Amino acid sequence: MHSRLTPLAGALRTFVFGLSIATASQGAFAASGSEHAYSIAPGSLDAVLGSFGQQSGVMIAVDSSLTTGMRSSGLSGNFAVDEGLQRLLAPLGLQAVTDGHGYRVVARPAQGNGELQLQATQVTSNQLGTITEGSGSYTPGTIATATRMVLTPRQTPQSITVITRxxxxxxxxxxxxxxxxxxxGITVSTFDSERTNYYARGFSVENFQYDGIPTLRNSAYSSRAPRAS
Incomplete structure (x- = not known):
């Protein structure tokens, strides 16, 4: 004999059924803190996690984009669920987090809040090449005034003369x-007691660099050249 449930009885039955499912789910999830015996052979990470979920009785949600192509060495022995998942996922840069109904596999965050600590770096800039002061040398190691690149005199595709300290x-x-x-190759022409002009291969030299700073010098309006420091 079938009896028809009243709306109130149907609502109560639905509530009790839902409560029983929630209670069972919470009980299974709470049991994840106890140790289980595992015997999982090496293989793809997806297959290993599937076997782990079956043997532990917990639900594990996996994003295939994180685990594609990854392999695991498996798991053998007695472990709690959290410890077992850590052993499987930590070597691959992953971790399992709880979401109230089971576990979800996510990427492990970078250590130190994502900050990368670098050692002190010393940056030295020298736009003119090797400094010869105090070296006692008549030739420089490198120069940059001819091509704006730091090259040795042999590497520089121009005729260069360096007068060192x-x-x-x-x-x-x-x-x-x-x-x-x-x-x-330089000829010095003196106009009077104060003015001089320099010539290279018959052409007047008017463009100079003092300490790397370009300077235009016109002998008609320039006094005697400054002292060499």
């Missing part, structure tokens, strides 16, 4: 005029 000290060169007179 040691050269100036040994020959007593105390002004730019005296340095230019010691430079091969």
């Amino acid at each position: 040691q050269h100036m000290d040994d020959f007593g060169l105390n002004s730019i005029d005296e340095v230019m007179r010691h430079t091969p």
